[in-house]
Amino acid sequence: MAQIKLGVIMNGVTGRMGTNQHLIRSILAIRKQGGVMLPNGDSIMPEPILVGRQEHKVKALAEAHGIEKWSTNLDECLADEENVIYFDAQMTNFRAHSLRKAIAAGKHIYCEKPTAGSFEESMELARLARQAGVKNGVVQDKLFLPGLLKLKRLVDSGFFGKILSVRMEFGYWVFEGDWQPGQRPSWNYRKEDGGGIIVDMFAHWRYVLDNLFGNVVAVSCLGVTHIPKRWDENGSEYECTADDAAYATFELEGGIVVQANSSWAVRVNREDLLTIQVDGTEGSAVAGLRECKAQHRINTGKPVWNPDIPNPFDFRAQWEEVPDNQLFDNGFKVQWELYLKHVALGTPFPWDLLEGAKGTQLSELALQSWQERRWIEVPELNIREESRDAEAASAAK
Incomplete structure (x- = not known):
């Protein structure tokens, strides 16, 4: 039986949610169970490297959970061909800059939301990922x-x-x-x-x-x-x-x-x-x-x-x-498993950066509604049109 290893850069997981939900209850839990098991008996094994701005925090987190690889140098991690996935759970203000770097380096993208500080910036990230041809996803845990x-x-x-x-x-x-x-x-x-x-x-x-x-x-x-x-x-x-x-x-x-x-x-x-x-x-x-x-x-x-x-x-x-009628695993872990399959096998994963941009759009329109004290229409069609425009521009190149 074959094992597909995927290097995963995990940036910003020293925070509460990043540590508990993404590292411990998702990536480490997947590793503990032997990877993401596939119907033919093969498996997908994530190989994490922890990245952060504060060395003492990243090092301590890695040592606490027996993770060999950690770094404070994101550029070096992105340059390593063994790392094929970039995951971002940083504060929102830092996310877009790091995602641009990861997309430019050809890494597949998975990130927390909001994907950026503005709708315009979140759409830019969606376009860049599509133009680069990298697989991309956004955490939609609920x-x-x-x-x-x-x-x-x-x-x-x-x-x-x-x-x-x-x-x-x-x-x-x-x-x-x-x-x-x-x-x-x-x-x-x-x-x-x-x-x-x-x-x-x-x-x-x-x-x-x-x-x-x-x-x-x-x-x-x-x-x-x-x-x-x-x-x-x-x-x-x-x-x-x-x-x-x-x-x-x-x-x-x-x-x-x-x-x-x-x-x-x-x-x-x-x-x-x-x-x-x-x-x-x-x-x-x-x-x-x-x-x-x-x-x-x-x-x-x-x-x-x-x-x-x-x-x-x-x-x-x-x-x-309403009865359970099934076993429920951790929601973050379930989506991580779907994303890892998406990267390794190309299986469907509809929750991409474009979907993430919709959330940023709604936040901006809600803030506008508050400021102007009125109803605001949500032009969802424009998102799809921008997506088609981006794909057409990419194909033209």
Whole structure:
């Protein structure tokens, strides 16, 4: 049985998500299981090299997990022909510059989102990757969460009938950092460093909505900086210049209305940090990260408004759990396995840099909506047209 080895440059994985989700629970987990197993008995084995700007952090991370290769010199890593994949989980402000280098070096690209600090820059990266002929992908991890996979199963089965509306609640209280350390890095709350919940989360909401319910065609958004000052990792006070909450309404193809609240200044009184309720003519469902409950039309209760008596209904008891019916692996790992197959075998991988650009586009339009206090159309067709233009220009060369 043959083993296909793929050198993977992992840049920026010293951060919490990069370490836990991409390194430990994805790449190292894949190596521990013997690689990505193929039907013919062969396997694909990722060979990571860790890269970062701070030597002590990269070295310590590599030693902690028995990884032989690490470096602070990205250019040297890109020049090594054994490294065929470049992965980026850096702060957004650093990502586009490094991706351009990797594309120019002929590396296949896989990266976190947002892919760049602006829609124009994210489209440039998509065009450069297409022109260079390198395979490229963007992390869209929430599509592989068990709760959303169950929700997708209901959508595909026609359970909802005509989908009417979607309500999304995301967030939790992030401590300010004075008397209790915050759970998120301080740059998240500085606009000049690429922070803000709109930039961070709307890239997720774009691919979730597009893939589960229909393309986003319009957005209305109000952003807020609820907490004006916080304390950073060194205990120093700083002014918050980025939004920490966003209250948005999206219109999807087919007239579906989506209400989405995103906040780092909310205390959780729901079953999960993210809940998505879908209401349709034939049924409804509420999904969290791992669980999903549904209520069909024939099982829907018939409440009557009467504030003069105690509520006679246990509304939550009227919902039924959607069963697992399968084993769910870590969502980041699942997408990594699909991407490694895409590079090694050319199997389909639809979540490319062009898809990533859609998320950046929605973030920019939401910020514009907030600034101008009006609805903004989302010209998705323009993205496709730019893609075709880029392909035509590449073919002409």
